[in-house]
Amino acid sequence: MKNKMRFLVIFGLINLLLFSGAAFAKVDVKIYYPVQVAGPLTRVIDTFVKEFNESHPNIRVTAVYAGNYNQTMQKAQTAFMSGNPPDIAILRTTSVLMLMDMGAIVPLDEFIRQNGGKQYLEDFYPAFIDSVKKKGKIWGIPYQISTPLFYYNKQMFREAGLDPNSPPENWDQLVTFAKKLTKKDSSGNVIHYGLGFPDSNQWMLQSWTLTNGGNLASKDGTKVYFDTKEVAESLRMWVKLVNEMQVSIRHRMYGKLASDFIAGQVAMMYNSTGSLSFVRKSATFDFGVAFLPKNKRYAVPLGGAHMFMFNKTSKERQKASWEFIHWMSSPKISARWSIASGYIATRKSALEVAEMKEYTTKFPEALVALKQLEFSYPWWTVYEWGKVTKALQTQLADAVDGKISPEEAMAIAQKEADKILAPYKNK
Amino acid sequence: MLRRRSVKKRIAAIYSHGGLLLVSSIMLVPLGWMISTSLKSRAEVFLRVPKWIPSHFVWTNFVEAWNYIPFGRYYLNTIIITFGLLFVQLITVSLAAFAFARLDFKGKTVLFLLFLMQMMLTAQSTVVPNYLTISKLGLLDTYLAVAAPYFASALGIFLLRQTFLSIPKEIEQAARLDGCSGLRFLWHFALPLSKPTILAFSIISISYHWNEFFWPLMVTDTHRARTLTIGLGIFAQSSEGGAEWTLLMSATLIVIAPIIVLFLIFQKRFISSFMQSGLKG
Amino acid sequence: MKARTIKLKPYLYILPSFFFLSMFTYYPFLNSFYLSLFRYNLSMPKKEFIGFSNYLDILQNPLFWTVVKNNLIYSVGTIVLSVFLALILAILVHENISRKGFYQVAIFYPNVIPMAAAAMIWVWLFTPGYGLINYFIRLLGFPDIRWLEDRQFALIALMVVGIWKRMGYYMIVFMAGLQNIPQEIYLAGAIDGATGLKKNLFLTLPLLSPTTFFVVIIAIMHSFQAIDQIYLMTQGGPANATNMFVYFIYENAFLFYDMGYASALTSVLLFSLLLTTLLAFWVSARKVHYA
Numbered sequence: 001m002k003n004k005m006r007f008l009v010i011f012g013l014i015n016l017l018l019f020s021g022a023a024f025a026k027v028d029v030k031i032y033y034p035v036q037v038a039g040p041l042t043r044v045i046d047t048f049v050k051e052f053n054e055s056h057p058n059i060r061v062t063a064v065y066a067g068n069y070n071q072t073m074q075k076a077q078t079a080f081m082s083g084n085p086p087d088i089a090i091l092r093t094t095s096v097l098m099l100m101d102m103g104a105i106v107p108l109d110e111f112i113r114q115n116g117g118k119q120y121l122e123d124f125y126p127a128f129i130d131s132v133k134k135k136g137k138i139w140g141i142p143y144q145i146s147t148p149l150f151y152y153n154k155q156m157f158r159e160a161g162l163d164p165n166s167p168p169e170n171w172d173q174l175v176t177f178a179k180k181l182t183k184k185d186s187s188g189n190v191i192h193y194g195l196g197f198p199d200s201n202q203w204m205l206q207s208w209t210l211t212n213g214g215n216l217a218s219k220d221g222t223k224v225y226f227d228t229k230e231v232a233e234s235l236r237m238w239v240k241l242v243n244e245m246q247v248s249i250r251h252r253m254y255g256k257l258a259s260d261f262i263a264g265q266v267a268m269m270y271n272s273t274g275s276l277s278f279v280r281k282s283a284t285f286d287f288g289v290a291f292l293p294k295n296k297r298y299a300v301p302l303g304g305a306h307m308f309m310f311n312k313t314s315k316e317r318q319k320a321s322w323e324f325i326h327w328m329s330s331p332k333i334s335a336r337w338s339i340a341s342g343y344i345a346t347r348k349s350a351l352e353v354a355e356m357k358e359y360t361t362k363f364p365e366a367l368v369a370l371k372q373l374e375f376s377y378p379w380w381t382v383y384e385w386g387k388v389t390k391a392l393q394t395q396l397a398d399a400v401d402g403k404i405s406p407e408e409a410m411a412i413a414q415k416e417a418d419k420i421l422a423p424y425k426n427k
Numbered sequence: 428m429l430r431r432r433s434v435k436k437r438i439a440a441i442y443s444h445g446g447l448l449l450v451s452s453i454m455l456v457p458l459g460w461m462i463s464t465s466l467k468s469r470a471e472v473f474l475r476v477p478k479w480i481p482s483h484f485v486w487t488n489f490v491e492a493w494n495y496i497p498f499g500r501y502y503l504n505t506i507i508i509t510f511g512l513l514f515v516q517l518i519t520v521s522l523a524a525f526a527f528a529r530l531d532f533k534g535k536t537v538l539f540l541l542f543l544m545q546m547m548l549t550a551q552s553t554v555v556p557n558y559l560t561i562s563k564l565g566l567l568d569t570y571l572a573v574a575a576p577y578f579a580s581a582l583g584i585f586l587l588r589q590t591f592l593s594i595p596k597e598i599e600q601a602a603r604l605d606g607c608s609g610l611r612f613l614w615h616f617a618l619p620l621s622k623p624t625i626l627a628f629s630i631i632s633i634s635y636h637w638n639e640f641f642w643p644l645m646v647t648d649t650h651r652a653r654t655l656t657i658g659l660g661i662f663a664q665s666s667e668g669g670a671e672w673t674l675l676m677s678a679t680l681i682v683i684a685p686i687i688v689l690f691l692i693f694q695k696r697f698i699s700s701f702m703q704s705g706l707k708g
Numbered sequence: 709m710k711a712r713t714i715k716l717k718p719y720l721y722i723l724p725s726f727f728f729l730s731m732f733t734y735y736p737f738l739n740s741f742y743l744s745l746f747r748y749n750l751s752m753p754k755k756e757f758i759g760f761s762n763y764l765d766i767l768q769n770p771l772f773w774t775v776v777k778n779n780l781i782y783s784v785g786t787i788v789l790s791v792f793l794a795l796i797l798a799i800l801v802h803e804n805i806s807r808k809g810f811y812q813v814a815i816f817y818p819n820v821i822p823m824a825a826a827a828m829i830w831v832w833l834f835t836p837g838y839g840l841i842n843y844f845i846r847l848l849g850f851p852d853i854r855w856l857e858d859r860q861f862a863l864i865a866l867m868v869v870g871i872w873k874r875m876g877y878y879m880i881v882f883m884a885g886l887q888n889i890p891q892e893i894y895l896a897g898a899i900d901g902a903t904g905l906k907k908n909l910f911l912t913l914p915l916l917s918p919t920t921f922f923v924v925i926i927a928i929m930h931s932f933q934a935i936d937q938i939y940l941m942t943q944g945g946p947a948n949a950t951n952m953f954v955y956f957i958y959e960n961a962f963l964f965y966d967m968g969y970a971s972a973l974t975s976v977l978l979f980s981l982l983l984t985t986l987l988a989f990w991v992s993a994r995k996v997h998y999a
Contacts, residue, residue, distance in 0.1 A: 032648075040494065040495060042496075064648065064649050065649060065650070066648050066649070067648070067661065067664075068664050070962075070963060074962050075648045077965065078562055078567070082562055082563070082565070084565075187851075189851035189852070190851070190852075192837075200945075200946065200947070249836075250854060250857055250858070251854065251857035251858075251945075251946050252857060255670045256670050256835070258670070259473075259670040259672070259835075260837065262473060263472075263473035263837060263838050264473065265836075265837040265838070278671075282469055282470075284470055384964070386963050386964050386965075387964045387966075390959070390963075390964075393947075394947050394948060397859075397945070397946050397947035398947055401859065401946075401947070443800045443803065444807075446800060447797070447800055447801065447811050450793075450797060450815065451810070451811055451814035451815060452814075454814050454815050454817075454818065454872065454876075455814050456840070457818075457826075457829045457830065457833060457872070458817070458829075460829070460832075460833065460840050461829045461832075464832065472838070473838050474838060475837065475838055475843070476843065477838075477840050477843050518724070519724040519725045519728065520725070522721040522722070522724060522725070523721060523722050523724070523725040523726075525721060526717075526718040526719075526721035526722050527722075530717065530718040530721070531718075532715065532718040532719065535718075538722065538726075541729075541734075542725065542726075542729065544733070544982070544985060545729055545733050546926075547926075547929050547981055547982075547984075547985045548733060548929075548933075548978070548981060549930065549933045550732075551933045551934075551935050551954045552932075552933045552953075552954060552957075552974065552977050552978060552981065553732065553733065553736040553740075553974065553978070554954070554957065554958065554961075554974075555736075555740060555743075555957060555961045555967065555970045555971055555974050556735070556736035556739040556740045556743070556971070556974065557732055557736055558961075559739070559743075559967070560731065560732070560735070560736075560739075575728065575731075575732065576728075576732035576733075578724075578725075578728040579724070579725040579726070579727075579728035579729040579732075579733075580725075581729070584725065609717065634820055637822070638821065638822030638823065638824070638825075639822075640822060640823060640824040640936045640939075640940075641935045641936055641939065641954075644939075645962070655822075656822045656824040656825070657824075659822075659824050659825060659828060660824055660939075660940060663828055663831075663940060672832055675828055675832070676828075676829070676832065678828075679825045679828045679829060682822070682824075682825055683821045683822065683825045686820055686821060687817065687820070687821065690813075690817060690820045691813070694809060694812070694813055695809075697816075697820065698812055698816060698880055701816075701819070701877060701880055701881070702880050702881060702883070702884035703884075
């Protein structure tokens with residue numbers, strides 16, 4: 001009898017525990033994120049997650065650092081395909097079409113409507129929202145935005161007899177300045193270059209093409225415009241600067257190029273706003289930043305990542321995910337992330353946040369980047385962006401190395417892209 | 428005539444020592460430069476005329492590098508994976524080697540050749556199908572995912588089989604008379620007699636898996652199962668904002684220090700282990 | 709009764725190894741061939757049977773042939789040079805007992821560190837302008853070499869790293885082989901006048917040939933599976949100048965998500981390696997016969 005009593009008590013207690021556990025059940029939200037700028041930023045994200053969890057006791061967010069953009073995309077896709085998707089993933093903006101095509105993400109219009117609607121949307125720079133507005137719906141919320149920025153070494157400007165407060169404003173000036181700033185030794189070997197930019201990179205090509213009045217692809221992502229005059233002229237400039245005049249350093253990518261700039265290897269560079277913190281921290285000389293030199297107009301493509309909400313999870317989890325997305329995109333968090341990472345704050349009202357005001361007063365360079373946003377365009381994207389990009393970038397390298405003419409290169413790239421995009425013509 | 432010969436010999440010795448010294452120095456340059464860079468301040472790294480000894484030693488580089496990514500966790504993962512894997516390997520390898528060396532059964536030669544085939548392949552060439560397998564089993568991002576493809580080791584079977592074959596039949600017969608055969612014999616006699624081979628194989632396995640990069644990279648997502656080399660790779664990739672050479676070299680030193688130290692202490696063992704693995708022809 | 713249990717035991721002993729080998733070595737052979745017959749893109753939930761279409765695409769893809777060419781150049785270049793240098797070094801070290809330990813350590817240590825670490829160090833060494841290697845190049849009177857950015861030098865840069873990494877291993881394998889050559893052969897040879905260079909050419913080399921042969925075969929196979937340094941140093945660039953087999957597979961599988969095509973490439977690689985193995989065994993069997 002005694003044993004039976006004991007058993008009932010224990011059984012009762014266990015049930016009590018289980019049910020009380022259920023009452024306090026938290027909704028689990030898992031978010032994948034990439035960190036492209038520096039390792040310590042994972043700790044910043046951890047802080048954000050902690051703060052959110054503490055202020056939202058019925059939601060538990062777990063942040064999974066998944067590698068770089070490619071790796072995070074790969075993990076997210078595989079997870080979705082194997083029936084175990086994350087709730088949110090922060091992915092390169094250009095991933096939107098592929099994610100839509102897979103049915104992996106859900107449109108956010110309904111959530112937006114319930115949480116600020118038009119007012120909320122208009123607080124983002126329009127190009128940020130346009131980047132993920134497809135088929136009339138909004139598929140992501142901006143998280144980290146970067147644009148190309150023009151950096152120049154004021155000290156080297158002075159040494160070359162140039163006005164350190166007048167960076168080149170257009171392509172002609174760019175060429176002249178680059179020539180003046182390139183120093184060669186007696187045997188003609190370059191000691192330092194006047195210019196540097198990632199010369200086989202799609203983002204760079206879009207930058208130059210935009211400032212030349214053109215663009216790389218259609219908004220719906222089914223057509224590319226490689227074989228156009230605006231692109232060819234941009235590429236022709238590249239060939240001239242890198243291969244013919246040899247005033248621009250060849251084939252150096254963003255991170256290494258920033259180091260080259262610090263080392264005094266290049267006097268001017270096209271790089272990302274993401275390098276601003278690094279340059280400011282490491283430069284032993286006076287430097288300035290400016291808009292990208294224009295040919296027909298000032299323009300910049302956006303870069304960076306959006307937050308995407310995944311499909312095939314429960315309604316409950318989606319609701320909780322939206323809370324997190326909304327919180328992460330608030331002006332205050334947006335400002336803090338921008339200050340910590342060097343990415344541009346996605347909300348216009350982030351500029352009013354006290355920390356941000358302090359920051360932009362101390363570092364006016366950040367304001368230049370923000371001003372440039374007036375002229376921003378969405379990052380070009382197409383279906384099978386990875387494959388198309390590879391085809392494009394191979395041709396860019398060939399052209400810059402003088403193996404074929406710019407026009408030939410772009411014709412080939414166009415043809416290959418058309419082939420890859422053929423099955424998507426009717427999307 | 429004797430004197431001429433010894434002079435000739437001495438000249439030859441000077442030339443060979445000279446050559447060896449030259450080659451050795453060249454081989455050591457990357458290691459030295461890495462250490463030198465890891466102790467420099469950022470500015471000193473960009474000099475066009477390299478400076479070997481930093482003007483002041485920046486020890487904080489190591490602290491900064493250590494904090495960049497969860498190295499502590501990566502160390503733990505690497506140790507667990509490497510030694511856990513070795514443990515399983517020793518079991519599968521001993522059993523199979525024993526069968527091939529001491530037992531007779533149908534299809535022995537064919538099976539052995541089939542096993543040998545694995546020595547020709549690395550996990551890299553089978554990355555696509557193996558990734559899909561691991562993914563379907565829901566094992567992505569676990570220790571098991573990193574280790575499983577290596578649980579069977581053809582190299583281990585080959586080496587241990589050689590050693591088992593060299594155990595005199597008399598010992599086995601004597602043991603059998605005492606009632607000790609099969610697994611008991613393996614455990615009490617064969618393995619203890621093969622200690623050098625087991626050590627050699629262990630060294631090879633440990634250094635291979637401590638250093639592995641690509642396969643673990645493909646099957647891990649988070650710090651849960653990531654290894655040191657992946658940490659290093661992440662470090663390199665996350666310098667998109669600007670390459671931090673001093674920190675990168677510090678991180679590299681952090682990752683390779685244990686294995687270099689072990690190598691220096693156990694030089695002879697290391698070298699003889701790898702010698703053994705090469706003497707298969 | 710007892711007879712039957714004895715017959716089962718050996719198979720049980722082999723079972724664990726066989727199980728894992730099957731799952732991760734033999735099954736992939738079959739699975740990759742099976743998947744190669746489909747259009748299987750990760751973004752599309754359904755697989756579409758297309759027969760040998762992927763293989764036709766591969767054969768007609770100029771990039772595939774570039775990849776094969778690059779890998780051949782890399783393999784042959786790295787192996788021939790490392791084996792050649794390793795042989796000379798092994799003979800030199802073998803004949804100089806003093807300080808042998810130091811030389812062994814200095815030449816072998818790169819083999820002990822991860823390729824990932826070596827990649828990091830060499831990217832830094834190869835940096836134009838303020839990297840160490842270019843400093844020496846400038847001392848010799850030449851302009852900076854854009855090691856990883858120039859399509860003519862990128863593959864050479866990777867080969868330098870490959871040689872630096874593996875040469876020590878070949879050296880000690882040769883040393884083991886040298887140690888196994890009985891002294892009597894040299895004494896007998898010395899009587900016939902075979903000393904110095906002659907000795908090495910006519911005695912040492914032929915006696916080392918089984919070792920050499922095996923070492924070279926394994927080296928070739930492994931060099932076709934090189935990936936770490938490509939992934940970390942050049943990502944196949946510039947413009948596919950360093951794109952090699954496994955990296956090409958990785959690109960197609962994990963960057964373009966085209967699993968069908970990547971599986972076809974995997975099948976091609978695996979079957980080629982299998983063929984080479986069989987060829988190697990056949991040749992070595994013949995050699996043994998003549999030895």
